Amino acid sequence: MPNTLEARVAGALTNIRNPRVDNDVISAGMIQDLTVGDDGRVSFTLLLGREDPATMVREARTAVREVEGVTEVKVKVMEPGGPAGEPQSQAKAQPGSVPPPPQPTELPNLGHILAVSSGKGGVGKSTVASNLAVSLARQGLSVGLMDGDVYGPNIPRMFGVTGQPRVEGQRIIPLEAHGVKLMSLGLMIERDAPAIWRGPIIVKILQQFLRDVDWGQLDYFLVDLPPGTGDAQLSLVQTVQVRGALIITTPQEVAIGDGLRGAKMFEKVNVPVLGIIENMSFFLTPTGERISIFSSGGGQKLADELGVPLLGQIPLQAGMTDLADAGTPIVVGEPESPAAKAIEAIVQEVRKKVGGGKSVKLPIVG
Ligand SMILES: Nc1ncnc2c1ncn2[C@@H]1O[C@H](COP(=O)(O)OP(=O)(O)O)[C@@H](O)[C@H]1O
Ligand SMILES: [Mg+2]
Structure with a gap:
């Protein structure tokens, strides 16, 4: 839990x-x-x-x-x-508005840059970002994941990586786990020094991560943004052409306002919101029964409000945190679990939206 x-x-x-x-x-x-x-x-x-x-x-x-x-x-x-x-109505992904054609990126080697964002913390943004990245990599794509959460970087732990990245010449060599190239401020800074990573410093660090890390040629580059609409988000979207944003929310209505504010920020800087991912959508009993415990439908409501699709719903699943703490994303640790299946289905939706047919190298593995 x-x-x-x-x-x-x-x-x-x-x-x-x-x-x-x-x-x-x-x-x-x-x-x-x-x-x-x-x-x-x-x-x-x-x-x-x-x-x-x-x-x-x-x-x-x-x-x-x-x-x-x-x-x-x-x-x-x-x-x-x-x-x-009354039972919760089961939300389905809807065809969304067509996002504007992608602009040329400043850093074409990063492939499709996707921002993973949420209005507030604790909704599972890092969990979803990690699993989407691993799932894409397992489909044969080259994937990078940047932990842009300067206030609470936890991607390295979720991937079980600890060491410092090597520096070769002027380039920082990213770490790699579960087929994903990784960088995180958590790898570069002392754990208890977060207070100084503010404003212009964050901008500089993020730009450096994007430019000076030897990412190689990627198909997808996911950025786990800090929650909210602060400096890190703005600096990211000002530095490169972000292909789209994925907004993570929980089903509760109280979370919708936060999600809306986050989405509006992307719209302002012309980054299309590709869709909403609802996490902790329902509780699965050990016998596999699906029970809605939170006042539900938040993901669909947020999606409707924004005119974007609900890309999927990920169940609240016991054991997910223990796996994550042990450095194993659920799509690796329990690929047959309902949460892993939900994530894989979301990846298919994202790939369809991004229209990355040209960057696909291998057929999708079942
Ligand atoms: N679908 C889920 N089922 C069970 N636990 C989850 C689920 N999604 C996230 N968690 C757990 O919730 C906690 C917060 O998730 P995290 O990804 O760190 O959130 P955020 O990055 O939004 O702050 C973590 O302990 C994580 O393992
Ligand atoms: Mg996080």
């Missing part, structure tokens, strides 16, 4: 058991419309059957209230089959 507030709340709920069905409240499908605000306010609907012990309401409320970061808990109790019990 990830250590975001959302995940801690979900985790606390999985500790509450319904003795009648001998299952936890999430797996038993009793939780719906879960909303976790940035301010720590949590609300959810508890579907309590006539036979279920009423004490479960207090148990659930107490468990969530005790979660670190939670400031308020509102529980709406309903009987199963009520209005809150």
Whole structure:
């Protein structure tokens, strides 16, 4: 389980058991419309059957209230089959608006430059960026991934790489793991020196990463941007011609506003938003049952708002964080898992959008 507030709340709920069905409240499908605000306010609907012990309401409320970061808990109790019990409509990728033709890049060796962005942190941006990169590489493409998150670089850990990159002549040699060439500020700077990487310095560092690292000839170059609309994002889009932006969001409506602001920034600098990727979309029980716990549909709503497609939905999957912490992206560690499958499907969508037929070297591996 990830250590975001959302995940801690979900985790606390999985500790509450319904003795009648001998299952936890999430797996038993009793939780719906879960909303976790940035301010720590949590609300959810508890579907309590006539036979279920009423004490479960207090148990659930107490468990969530005790979660670190939670400031308020509102529980709406309903009987199963009520209005809150309607299943989540399954969003499908829609044909999106056609992005403008790509301008010539200043750095054509980088191939298609894609910015991976999110309005706020903790939505799984780095996880998605890493897995998209590895998935592209596994399809025979040359892929670079730059960790542009100067405030919380974590790509190296997700790839299990530690050493410093070598310098040969005037060129920095990128590290490589799982078939992806990698660079990260986390590889170059001391862990506890982030405060000075501000403004003009960030711009300089990012430009240096783009120009002085020996990336070779790439098909795709993914940049994991810091959340928000700050200096790093602007400097990236001012330095090179970014082919498009992918916006990562969670299904919660409260996250949409952040996503919108992020998307507007790209539009302002003429970078097309290729689509929305919804992460932690639903919870998969160990038996593979798909349960929507967060108030849902945020990805589709954001996509509709922007007139871009929802490229896919990635489930919240137990074990993903442990794998990532061990340096193994889920598409490598558990390629058959629903999350890995969702990511692979998204990669196909992205490749279609980017229209990178010319840069494809190998047929797509099933
Ligand atoms: N679909 C998912 N299922 C389970 N855990 C996830 C999922 N996506 C991300 N995580 C976990 O959530 C946490 C935050 O993800 P991260 O990629 O670091 O977010 P961001 O880069 O947006 O801050 C990490 O611990 C990660 O392993
Ligand atoms: Mg990150």
